[in-house]
Amino acid sequence: MAISISVVLLLSVLAVIFLRNGGLKISHALVCLLLGFYLAGSSIAPTIHSGLTATAEIVGGLRP
Numbered sequence: 001m002a003i004s005i006s007v008v009l010l011l012s013v014l015a016v017i018f019l020r021n022g023g024l025k026i027s028h029a030l031v032c033l034l035l036g037f038y039l040a041g042s043s044i045a046p047t048i049h050s051g052l053t054a055t056a057e058i059v060g061g062l063r064p
Contacts, residue, residue: 008042011035 015035018028039045 008038
């Protein structure tokens with residue numbers, strides 16, 4: 001668990017740095033992909049899923 005959290009934090013920092021620099025290269029995309037896989041396996045995954053589901057329901061309920 002501790003190693004997983006460390007990897008998630010490291011990959012999160014790298015993803016933020018890559019996004020701030022402006023260009024997204026193949027290596028940057030791979031870091032973001034790895035971050036997604038580690039987040040999916042972490043204990044925060046259900047919270048992220050609930051937040052995304054709630055956001056999708058709100059957006060889906062909007063009428064233009």
